[in-house]
Amino acid sequence: MKREIKGMLTGLGVTFKTMMKPTVTVQYPHEREDPTPRARGVIALKEENCTVCMLCARQCPDWCIYIEGHKEQRPPRREGGKPRNVSVLDRFDIDYALCMYCGICVEVCPFDALFWSPEFEYSESRIANLLHDKDRLGEWMATVPEPEPLEQGAEVKGKK
Amino acid sequence: MIALDIGWGTVLAIKTLIVLAFVPLSALILGYVFLLKMMSHMQSRLGPMDPGGFHGWYQLVGDGVKFMQKEDIMPTDADRRVFALAPAVVVLSTFLVFVVIPAGPRLVVAPLDVGVFYALAVSSLSVIGVLMAGWASSNKFALMGALRAAAQLIAYELPLVLAVVGVVIQAGTMNLQGIVLAQQHGAIFSWGGIGRPFILTQFVGFALFMVAAQAELTQPPFDMPVAESELVAGYMVEYTGFRFLFFFIGEFGTAFAFAALAATLFLGGWSVPWVHGVAADWLGPLVLFAKVMFVAFLMFWARFTYPRLREDQLQALAWKWLIPIALVNILVTGVLKVAFS
Numbered sequence: 310m311k312r313e314i315k316g317m318l319t320g321l322g323v324t325f326k327t328m329m330k331p332t333v334t335v336q337y338p339h340e341r342e343d344p345t346p347r348a349r350g351v352i353a354l355k356e357e358n359c360t361v362c363m364l365c366a367r368q369c370p371d372w373c374i375y376i377e378g379h380k381e382q383r384p385p386r387r388e389g390g391k392p393r394n395v396s397v398l399d400r401f402d403i404d405y406a407l408c409m410y411c412g413i414c415v416e417v418c419p420f421d422a423l424f425w426s427p428e429f430e431y432s433e434s435r436i437a438n439l440l441h442d443k444d445r446l447g448e449w450m451a452t453v454p455e456p457e458p459l460e461q462g463a464e465v466k467g468k469k
Numbered sequence: 470m471i472a473l474d475i476g477w478g479t480v481l482a483i484k485t486l487i488v489l490a491f492v493p494l495s496a497l498i499l500g501y502v503f504l505l506k507m508m509s510h511m512q513s514r515l516g517p518m519d520p521g522g523f524h525g526w527y528q529l530v531g532d533g534v535k536f537m538q539k540e541d542i543m544p545t546d547a548d549r550r551v552f553a554l555a556p557a558v559v560v561l562s563t564f565l566v567f568v569v570i571p572a573g574p575r576l577v578v579a580p581l582d583v584g585v586f587y588a589l590a591v592s593s594l595s596v597i598g599v600l601m602a603g604w605a606s607s608n609k610f611a612l613m614g615a616l617r618a619a620a621q622l623i624a625y626e627l628p629l630v631l632a633v634v635g636v637v638i639q640a641g642t643m644n645l646q647g648i649v650l651a652q653q654h655g656a657i658f659s660w661g662g663i664g665r666p667f668i669l670t671q672f673v674g675f676a677l678f679m680v681a682a683q684a685e686l687t688q689p690p691f692d693m694p695v696a697e698s699e700l701v702a703g704y705m706v707e708y709t710g711f712r713f714l715f716f717f718i719g720e721f722g723t724a725f726a727f728a729a730l731a732a733t734l735f736l737g738g739w740s741v742p743w744v745h746g747v748a749a750d751w752l753g754p755l756v757l758f759a760k761v762m763f764v765a766f767l768m769f770w771a772r773f774t775y776p777r778l779r780e781d782q783l784q785a786l787a788w789k790w791l792i793p794i795a796l797v798n799i800l801v802t803g804v805l806k807v808a809f810s
Contacts, residue, residue, distance in 0.1 A: 317775070324511040324774045334515040 346454045349410050350429035351441075353449035354401055358422035361396040365414035365423060373407035374414060375400060401443035406436050426452040484578045488567050492560070493533075496721035500529050502762070503769035504721075511773050536717075539710035544607055547707070551605035556708065556715030558598030563719050565591035566726040571646045573739050573753030584645035585637060588730055589630050592685065595719065596622045599694070602716075603704035614703020617780065618687060618694035624787040625684035625691075631795035632677035635802040636667050636734045649738035664742055668735040673798045675735045677791055682727040683768060684787070686720065690775035693783055724765060732760035 335342040344350060361378030377400040383393045415423045426449045433439050459465065505528060509516030521527025543552060569584040571577035581587050596619055603615020637643055640651040648667075655665025668675045684691035687703075695703040705716050732738060738760070739753030778786070 320774045321770060324770065327513050328507065328510040330513065332510060332515050333513050336515070336518060 344427040344429060346427060347425065348427040349412060349425050350427045351431060351449050352403055352415060352446065353424045353426045353453050354443055354446035355422050355424065355450055356398060356443055356447050358420045359398050359401065360420055361398050362419065364417050364419065368413045368417045370411060370413065371407045371409055373404040375402040398443065401446060402440050403446060404440045406439040424450065424453040427454070428452045488564055488578060492564055492567060492722040493718050495725035496718045497529050499721045499725050499765055501526060503765060505529065507769060508773045533714060536710050536714040541711065542709045544707050546607040548605035551601050555598050555602035555605060556712045558601060559595045559719040560715050562591050562594035562598065563722040563726055569645055570729045570733060571649060571739060572757050573750050575750060576753060577646060580644060580646050583643050585633055585643045589633065592723065592726065593622065593626050595723065599704050606707040608707050610700045611704050611706045614694045614700045618704060621684060621687065621691065621694060621783060624784055625681045628677050628787060628791035628795050629681035629685060631792065631799060632674045632681060633734060634799050635671045635674040638802050638806055639667060639670060645733050649733060649740050652737040653740035664737055664740060666735065666737040671735060673794065677795050678731055679767060680791060682731065683771060686724050686727065688772045690778050691783055692777055693780050696777060724768060725761065728761045728764040728768060729757065731764045732757060736760045
């Protein structure tokens with residue numbers, strides 16, 4: 310019985326103390342909370358890295374990535390070489406009305422063409438406007454933060 | 470106060486209008502201050518901030534207007550007349566309690582000699598409204614909620630009444646005005662500095678009254694009848710729009726009424742020490758309001774802190790604890806009254 314009464318009083322104390330403390334609410338439209346640097350706000354596209362390999366579109370669980378491309382012949386790199394076949398991106402759309410922000414496309418991209426950006430204020434009053442085309446996705450690149458520096462002693466991969 | 474020469478019909482109309490206007494207002498005040506604001510802060514959030522400019526004070530008015538615009542839905546199999554009448558019965562019982570609560574030496578709608586008895590009697594009228602609502606909805610959840618509510622309200626009616634008996638014995642009157650005066654003119658060990666609020670001598674009664682009132686209001690931790698996780702909203706489940714608004718007004722209006730009763734019975738009502746005459750006429754309502762808000766704070770503090778009791782725990786608390794304690798309290802009060810008078 311004594312324990313129960315103590316527990317009930319403790320409960321009252323908790324609510325009273327919480328009431329006296331400042332609240333954690335951020336009054337969003339009036340004041341803005343900064344998202345963490347690696348927050349998953351929107352996906353940015355670095356177009357020149359994309360090779361139209363379609364891996365992201367195939368891995369996407371929501372099928373919200375639409376890609377179209379074509380092949381072009383470019384002159385050879387060296388004198389006397391063969392002309393190169395290059396894939397050119399015609400269309401790269403992400404439908405954010407369907408996207409579930411899983412980030413699989415960013416993970417799976419072998420050429421570092423997709424990045425997470427912490428920007429989140431791109432709501433629309435018309436659902437069709439949530440389809441971002443490759444120009445819009447390219448604009449988000451400016452908001453992508455620099456990758457964090459490697460830990461001390463970590464081995465640097467890739468080109469030296 | 471100015472003595473006006475007006476007919477009794479006009480007086481009756483004015484009194485009725487004041488009560489009619491005050492009940493929704495009291496529901497709005499309690500709903501805003503405690504339900505929207507205090508509860509939010511107890512959960513470390515702000516609650517509504519934008520409507521009306523200042524801390525969202527207009528939110529509940531907006532909600533009320535929204536309820537009035539909503540479609541009035543009635544289930545096909547409902548007992549139409551009873552279904553429509555039920556919210557009115559619940560609100561009526563709230564209105565009737567306000568009639569006897571004195572807000573000043575001369576400011577009371579009807580100073581009945583059986584004030585306490587009347588107030589507790591009409592406050593239990595709401596059981597009938599709740600049963601009507603649950604039965605007429607032709608919905609099993611509504612019916613289960615109504616039956617739970619009836620069982621609970623009847624169980625807690627007893628400790629509520631018995632807790633008040635101690636005060637009535639001490640004051641020697643059932644008139645609420647008389648109880649206030651008894652506290653104002655009382656003395657603690659012949660020191661009359663602050664009168665003698667009955668909370669000092671009837672502390673057990675006050676605690677019992679608060680617990681029982683909480684159950685009468687079907688508020689958490691005694692909200693089995695409206696347990697939203699199992700019964701959706703109990704007897705209110707089929708109600709929309711204006712009729713639901715009636716239940717809301719009934720709930721918070723009754724909370725205000727019970728807080729006012731507790732303030733009158735145990736905290737000295739409108740009386741302030743050393744203030745008499747005309748000053749008390751003007752100060753009385755404000756003092757009563759402050760005391761009501763304090764009592765309501767205690768009620769809602771418990772409401773927002775404790776989880777819901779199970780049905781058997783709820784009944785056991787009333788029959789095994791509250792009622793025996795109340796009976797012993799009456800016995801002790803009676804013995805002491807005879808011994809010291």
